[in-house]
Amino acid sequence: MSTTEHVHDLGMPAANPIDAAIAASVATQGDKQTELKAKDFKTDQEVRWCPGCGDYVILNAVQSFLPSLGIAREDMVIVSGIGCSSRFPYYMNTYGMHSIHGRAPAIATGLAVSRPDLSVWVVTGDGDSLSIGGNHLIHALRRNVNITILLFNNRIYGLTKGQYSPTSEVGKVTKSTPMGSLDHPFNPVSLAIGAEATFVGRAMDSDRKGLTDVLRQAAEHEGTALVEIYQNCNIFNDGAFDLLKDPTTGTQWSIPLVHGEPLVFGPDGAACVVRDDFGGLRIAETNQVDAADIVVHDAHRQDSSYAYALSRLSSQDLRYTPMGVFRSVQKPTYDRMMSEQLDVAAAEGSADLDSILAGNDTWTVSA
């Protein structure tokens, strides 16, 4: 038999302490500041990436574009895992958590689900999100929790000093693969689309305009947004994306994705994307096809086959690289649906603690 130690206190719990805390901070510090500048997002922490690292460029781009979103710094949380990219939160004057390897999407999920009022971001790398944290990434994507995931893909393990990663090309010679790596890489965009992602984009660290454009759309997307950012590791995998960055070859291989525009690329628009005979897409020479056959990009197609086919253009020739927003569709978000269930439950049943403590079957012993 159990006994309950009774502590006599008839004080009732305050309303919601979370709301009370936020209200208190507004009372002492004034209304939420949403008119901010890039410098407002910087911290006093010395940035400790290697000189020349692509991460600097991405950090600057993020700090520069964030003010345009109109989100107060205190309403933003950046959660990261482990790896070079995961140092990101230390350099952002927002709330942040530099967590453990691969788990950032799960931590962010718990936060975003219980605090739908926040703007929750995940910063991760190819090893963090696709190797040790692969499970959390795909499940966050399929649930469509309202978080924005920035996946810095440098195709190498940097912080552990240069082993091949799940996105390294086959045959990669590294410290752990002196005769070349044997495993086939993930295409992060294909993986995300296969995992039912509602928003998938890709951008280049050095392309400030393109990167900002994709980031903005990702931030404004309601649901899980994944942005793969090609990021140069100048120490362990330098030049991985030079083909796409070079002014000459870049235009030849990059396929810009602009919603509503025909998929024409290359010098003088010499190349284009058309449908193949098997429901997929292929690259063609623009002057060899009927203009009507050139695919017009539609990022809002509910059926993900098209976006997936776009992501597979690289398999025709590894160098073909669509850049921009592959897919952006609306689906109810997990956090919103959970809030709705709570509202329904609250409307249908009272939250009477004494009633559930007693349950359905009680008996009374009288004195």
Place this chain on the structure above:
Amino acid sequence: MTATDPAVSAGSSAPGGLVKSVVELDRVVIRLAGDSGDGMQLTGNRFTSETASFGNDLSTLPNFPAEIRAPTGTLPGVSSFQLHFADHDIMTPGDAPDVLVAMNPAALKANLADLPGGGLLILDADEFTARNLAKVGYATNPIEDGSLEGWQTVSVPLTSMTLEALADSGLGKKEAERSKNMFTLGLLSWMYHRPTEGTVRFLERQFRRKPDIAAANIAAFRAGYNYGETTEAFAVSYEIKPAPMAPGKYRNISGNQALSLGLVAAGQRSGLPIFLGAYPITPASDILHELSKHKSFGIRTFQAEDEIAGIASAIGASFGGALGITTTSGPGISLKSEALALAIMTELPLVVIDVQRGGPSTGLPTKTEQSDLLQAMFGRNGEAPLPVVAPRSPGDCFDAAIEATRIALTYRTPVILLSDGYLANGSEPWAVPNSADLPDLTGAVDFATEPNGEDGEFLPYLRDPETLARPWAIPGTAGMQHRIGGLEKADKTGNISYDPENHDFMTRTRQAKIDGIAASIGPTDVDDPDGDATVAVIGWGSTYGPIGAGVRRVRRSGRKVAQIHLRHLNPFPADLGEVLGRYERVVCPEMNLGQLALLLRAKYLVDVQSHTQVRGLPFRAAELAAVIQDVIDSTSGAELAADPTGGGE
């Protein structure tokens, strides 16, 4: 049937002119055993509810295989439910049954050895077919070959009588047969004078969308009851008077139910929204199920993709100001180790429930054990202390959940609560508390809303001088933006620090914070009626019942023993070492190979005598009484005649 002499009361007249006598007992242990598909757990739970509402004290022990449906009629498929009920306060589900109901030959074979000679054995004669006998290796039918002569055997055709009762129900044979457990429940309800309205209401509620099934089950239940009243096979029925209990409102409750309600209460009493991140695992899943029913309290339950995501999501929710909770069993704790250390490093409140089961690895998923204590204490990399608490009975899981929450919130730390399979599924009467009388936890929640630094900055690791807890500033609070993480933190600022002195300081500070919790838990609770015992028995968790029952027996024999049962395993009560030092001998029974004993010996240099078993089942009170007696007698040299191993509780 029991230690006390049954008082036979005047016979009562039953329809048909049968005269039946009523025998009064002080306690009975009944074990229902059948195939996993026979509904023994449901039957046991219903009988328990009837018994609880009648007002007996009771304790239950469900025992079932991990397989949902092992092959029908085989030994691995046997599921059983033991219920001990009495007219007085009892502490265990009983060492051995007085009555065994075996629904098939497998159930008989698996359980007969536990039934003492002369015990009542009720068999479903219909199931003792050549095929079923062969399945479990009976060469001849035990009902007929005389091998059951040592028991009072009553063999009745439960299945065919059920079919007969449901002849007009319109159900097919297979479906009608399923109601034989309700027929059996009806018979037992008659035998032990149990109220029946609760079961009828339950069946109506349970099958409200299938009225024909509800009607068939109720008909079978009533037919079983009427059969008892009219048959010549059972000449005696039994009365076990209600147990005296403190005035108040009671319900029957299992450990998992009590734990769930304790968490709901902790959320309400702290004012915090609850977030539960969990992955299904036996025997903890019931808590996820129960909490997911209470969304009207603003409770968010998240069935995660794995154990790691379960705890990680809860940590995220705690960062946001929720009461983060994760529930699991031992294998899940293994997977959560790294995230637990993150919660220790980030110093966020988190309640971690480990409903222990037999290990290692997958072990014995449905059986009980206490073998995760050292894992809870030390199963992480680095110096990673965290508080550990344990409930002692099913109902006590409620209080333990509130206490775990109090510590987590006050000290900003993950707390592990160690329940186990026996507590989780076992049940007992529980005095329903008044919510207003529960501990007020609002004081433990004081979100930081203003900078605390001299220069107007926020220092996330500037500690409360008394509790050493760091401030809890939640996103959304302006001017308090900060970053936390798994890397070592600089004192006060929380910035990354690799400084040797700082790491040494922070490591010791984290330890001191946990050690300091002892100041909030009061002195060791010692049960030593005369205060002059020279032997103490110390335990933790679900062994409280068997140890307590063993102690009672020992004391009835005239011997003296002190009982200490720990709620707090880390930190221990501040005076525990001094208390243990008072006794010549200290015995520590555990369902592991001596984990608490190891901790006590290491910390206090006390020569603790460990007594252990890992059978997947609770200790028997008689066994513990014998162990304690041996220690007492070898300590004082006194010869005492009375045998403490017999008798009731």
